[in-house]
Amino acid sequence: MSIPAKDRERAQALRELLHHHNHRYYVLDAPEIADAEYDKLFRELQALEEQHPGLLSPDSPTQRVGGKVLEGFAKVRHRVPMLSIRTETDIEASGARNFDARVRRELGRKEGDPPVDYVAELKFDGLAISLRYEHGVLVQAATRGDGEVGEDVTQNIRTVGQIPLKLHGRDVPPVLEVRGEVYMRRDDFERLNEQQREKIAKGAKNEKTFVNPRNAAAGAVRQLDPAIARQRPLSFYAYGWGEIVGGPAFETHHEVLQALKGWGVPVSERVVVAHGADDLIAYHQAVGRDRDQLPFDIDGVVYKVNSLALQKQLGFVTREPRWAVAHKFPAQEQMTTVESIDVYVGRTGKLTPVARLQPVFVGGVTVTNATLHNEDEARRKDVRIGDTVVVRRAGDVIPEVVSVVPEKRRDGAEPFTMPRTCPVCGSAAVREEGEADYRCTGGLFCSAQRKHAILHFAQRRAMDIEGLGEKLVDQMVDANVIRTLPDLYRLGLQGLVALERMGEKSAQNLLAALEQSKSTTLPRFLYGLGIRHVGESTARDLARHFGKLDAIMDAGLEQLLEVPDVGPIVAESVHAFFQQPHNREVIEQLRACGVHWEESEPVAQAPKPLSGKTVVLTGTLPTLTRDEAKEMLEAAGAKVAGSVSRKTDYVVAGAEAGSKLDKARELGVAVLDEEGLRRLLAGTVA
Ligand SMILES: NC(=O)c1ccc[n+]([C@@H]2O[C@H](COP(=O)([O-])OP(=O)(O)OC[C@H]3O[C@@H](n4cnc5c(N)ncnc54)[C@H](O)[C@@H]3O)[C@@H](O)[C@H]2O)c1
Numbered sequence: 001m002s003i004p005a006k007d008r009e010r011a012q013a014l015r016e017l018l019h020h021h022n023h024r025y026y027v028l029d030a031p032e033i034a035d036a037e038y039d040k041l042f043r044e045l046q047a048l049e050e051q052h053p054g055l056l057s058p059d060s061p062t063q064r065v066g067g068k069v070l071e072g073f074a075k076v077r078h079r080v081p082m083l084s085i086r087t088e089t090d091i092e093a094s095g096a097r098n099f100d101a102r103v104r105r106e107l108g109r110k111e112g113d114p115p116v117d118y119v120a121e122l123k124f125d126g127l128a129i130s131l132r133y134e135h136g137v138l139v140q141a142a143t144r145g146d147g148e149v150g151e152d153v154t155q156n157i158r159t160v161g162q163i164p165l166k167l168h169g170r171d172v173p174p175v176l177e178v179r180g181e182v183y184m185r186r187d188d189f190e191r192l193n194e195q196q197r198e199k200i201a202k203g204a205k206n207e208k209t210f211v212n213p214r215n216a217a218a219g220a221v222r223q224l225d226p227a228i229a230r231q232r233p234l235s236f237y238a239y240g241w242g243e244i245v246g247g248p249a250f251e252t253h254h255e256v257l258q259a260l261k262g263w264g265v266p267v268s269e270r271v272v273v274a275h276g277a278d279d280l281i282a283y284h285q286a287v288g289r290d291r292d293q294l295p296f297d298i299d300g301v302v303y304k305v306n307s308l309a310l311q312k313q314l315g316f317v318t319r320e321p322r323w324a325v326a327h328k329f330p331a332q333e334q335m336t337t338v339e340s341i342d343v344y345v346g347r348t349g350k351l352t353p354v355a356r357l358q359p360v361f362v363g364g365v366t367v368t369n370a371t372l373h374n375e376d377e378a379r380r381k382d383v384r385i386g387d388t389v390v391v392r393r394a395g396d397v398i399p400e401v402v403s404v405v406p407e408k409r410r411d412g413a414e415p416f417t418m419p420r421t422c423p424v425c426g427s428a429a430v431r432e433e434g435e436a437d438y439r440c441t442g443g444l445f446c447s448a449q450r451k452h453a454i455l456h457f458a459q460r461r462a463m464d465i466e467g468l469g470e471k472l473v474d475q476m477v478d479a480n481v482i483r484t485l486p487d488l489y490r491l492g493l494q495g496l497v498a499l500e501r502m503g504e505k506s507a508q509n510l511l512a513a514l515e516q517s518k519s520t521t522l523p524r525f526l527y528g529l530g531i532r533h534v535g536e537s538t539a540r541d542l543a544r545h546f547g548k549l550d551a552i553m554d555a556g557l558e559q560l561l562e563v564p565d566v567g568p569i570v571a572e573s574v575h576a577f578f579q580q581p582h583n584r585e586v587i588e589q590l591r592a593c594g595v596h597w598e599e600s601e602p603v604a605q606a607p608k609p610l611s612g613k614t615v616v617l618t619g620t621l622p623t624l625t626r627d628e629a630k631e632m633l634e635a636a637g638a639k640v641a642g643s644v645s646r647k648t649d650y651v652v653a654g655a656e657a658g659s660k661l662d663k664a665r666e667l668g669v670a671v672l673d674e675e676g677l678r679r680l681l682a683g684t685v686a
C-alpha cells in the first residue's frame with residue numbers, strides 16, 4: 001500500500017523538528033520547547049511510523065537515543081549500550097497495569113499465575129552517567145551520548161562529592177560499571193541561577209541562566225572546564241549497571257542495588273520491591289503525593305522486572321528494554337510566552353506585577369498568569385513582554401515563572417518597570433524605604449481598595465457603624481450601590497431594601513447606625529481613613545498634636561515629625577495620603593454629608609530640643625553604644641547621619657575616632673564627647 005503524500009511530508013517534518021530539538025536538548029543543554037511538547041511530537045512520529053512501516057528510517061529519532069558527542073570531549077564506546085526507557089502513555093496510576101499486562105503476556109503468564117516481582121524507583125530528572133570502576137577505583141565516567149558512544153567526562157565527574165572515587169567493602173568486582181543519574185537539587189539550582197543572574201547583571205558576557213535543574217546538571221557535566229564544573233553543585237543516584245566482570249553472582253535487580261549501596265555508591269531510599277500491578281499502583285500514588293516534598297525533581301517513577309533471568313528473557317527493542325517502563329507524572333513545568341505584564345492592585349493597595357501568559361497546561365491546571373511578586377523579583381528574573389518563559393506549578397503552590405529562555409527574546413524587548421501611579425485609580429504609587437512593594441496612596445478613592453476601605457471605616461474602633469459587615473459591603477459594592485465612603489451617607493431606604501436578603505427592619509437599623517456614626521471624634525475619623533501606618537494610637541497622637549483635621553491635612557513633613565512617636569515613615573505616609581486630591585475630595589464630601597467631631601486647639605508641645613539638627617557619631621563612647629546614642633538623639637529630634645559635611649551641626653567623637661573627626665575639624669564643625677552629648681540632650685549646650 002502506498003503512503004499518502006501528506007503523511008510522508010509530515011513524518012519528514014517531524015523528523016527534522018525532533019532532530020533540531022534533540023540537538024538543543026542533548027548537545028546544547030538549552031531546550032526551546034517543554035518536554036511534554038517534545039513528547040507529543042515524538043509520539044506523533046511514532047504513530048505515523050507504526051501506521052506506515054515504510055516510513056521508518058534507521059536515522060529516525062524514534063530509533064536511536066538522542067544524544068551526540070560534543071566536540072572537545074574524548075569519545076567513549078560503551079561496552080554495554082546505554083538505552084532509553086519506554087514511557088507508559090497512560091498517566092493515571094492505574095496505567096501501571098498496562099506494563100504488568102504486557103510483561104505477563106510476553107512471559108506467557110496466565111491468569112491465576114503468581115504476580116511478577118518488580119523494583120519500583122524514582123525517575124530522577126538529570127543526566128545518565130556511566131561510572132567505570134576497575135579494582136574499585138573510578139577510572140572513567142561517560143555520558144550516554146547516542147547510547148553507543150558517549151563523552152569522557154571523568155574530570156568533571158571527579159568533582160561530584162557524592163560519587164566515590166574508590167569503592168569499599170567486600171567482593172567489589174574487578175570491573176564494575178555503575179549507571180545512574182547526575183542531578184541537581186532544586187535549592188542548589190535556585191542558588192546557581194541566582195549567581196548566574198548576578199554575573200549577568202554585572203556584565204558577564206558568556207554566562208546564562210538555566211531553564212531547569214536537568215539542563216543545569218547536564219551543562220555542568222558537559223563543561224569543558226573542570227574548574228567551572230566544580231562550582232556547580234551536583235548529586236548522584238545509581239539505578240543500574242553496565243559491564244560487570246567477576247564479583248558475586250546476582251539474581252535480582254534489587255540485590256545489585258543493595259550491593260552497590262554496600263560498596264559506597266548512593267542509592268535512593270525510595271527503591272522498593274513490588275509484587276504485581278497493585279503494588280506498582282500504590283507506589284505511583286505514594287510518590288505522587290510526596291513529589292513536591294522531594295529536594296530534587298523527578299518526572300515520574302520507573303518499574304523494572306526484578307528477576308535478572310526474566311529481564312534477559314524479555315530482552316530489548318531498538319532503544320528500549322522490554323522489562324522496564326517509565327511512568328510519568330503530569331509535567332510541573334511548561335514553556336509559554338508572556339503576552340503582557342499587568343499590575344494588579346490588591347484590596348489593601350499593594351501593587352503586584354503579574355505575567356499574563358499564553359494559556360498552558362501545567363501541574364494539572366491551565367495557567368494563564370503567574371505572579372512576579374514585586375518589582376525586585378520581576379527585575380531579578382528579568383521577565384519581559386514577549387519572552388518565552390518556564391512556568392512551574394508544583395502542588396497547590398501558585399504558578400511561578402522559574403526562568404526566561406534567553407535565546408528566544410525578541411529584539412527590543414524592554415525591561416519591566418513598575419508604574420509610579422496606580423493603574424486602577426491614577427494616584428501616586430510609592431515604595432517605602434525597606435519595603436518590597438509599591439502601594440497605591442489613593443486609599444479612599446481607589447476602586448480596588450473600596451471594600452477594604454469601607455470595612456475599615458465602618459469598624460467598631462473607627463466609625464462604629466453597626467450592621468455594616470463584610471457580606472453587606474461585598475453586596476453593596478458589587479451592586480454598585482456604593483462607590484466611595486460618602487455614598488454610605490447617601491443611602492436611602494428604597495435603595496437598601498432593593499438589595500437581596502435585606503428586610504425593611506434591617507435597612508432601617510443600618511440607616512440609624514449610619515446616622516449615629518456621623519457624630520464622631522477626630523481620632524476615630526482619622527483612624528477610619530485607613531492611612532498606612534496610622535493605627536489607633538498614632539491617630540490619637542496626631543489629633544492631640546494638631547487639634548484640627550485641616551491642620552493635619554496641610555502639615556508638612558517637618559511638622560508631622562514634631563508629633564511625639566511619629567517617625568519618618570509615618571510622616572511620609574500621612575503626607576502622601578493627604579497629597580492625593582482624590583482623598584481630600586472624599587473627606588470634604590464626608591464632611592458635607594454631616595460627619596463631624598469636636599475640634600480642639602493644638603496641644604502646646606515642648607519642641608524637641610534637636611529638631612532640624614544633624615549629628616554624626618564616630619568612635620567608641622565610654623558608656624553608650626552607637627545604637628543607644630543614636631536612639632537618644634533621634635528621640636530628641638536630631639537626624640543622625642553617616643558622614644560629615646557642611647550641613648553637620650555636631651560630631652560626637654569617642655575613642656579611636658578616625659577620618660570623620662578629621663573632616664569635622666577641617667570644616668569647623670562642633671565636636672562633642674559623651675559628656676558633651678549628654679549636655680546637648682539636656683538642652684544645656686546651644
Ligand atoms: N524539550 C526538548 O526539546 C527535548 C528534546 C529531547 C528530549 N527531551 C526529553 O527527554 C526525555 C527523553 O529522553 P531520554 O531518551 O533520556 O529518556 P528518558 O529521560 O525519558 O528516560 C531514560 C532516562 O531516564 C533516566 N532515569 C532516571 N531515573 C532512572 C531510573 N530509576 N532507572 C532508569 N533510568 C532512569 C536515565 O538517565 C535514562 O537515560 C523526554 O522526557 C523528552 O521530553 C526533551
Ligand SMILES: [Zn+2]
Nearest residue numbers: 422425440446
Ligand atoms: Zn489606586
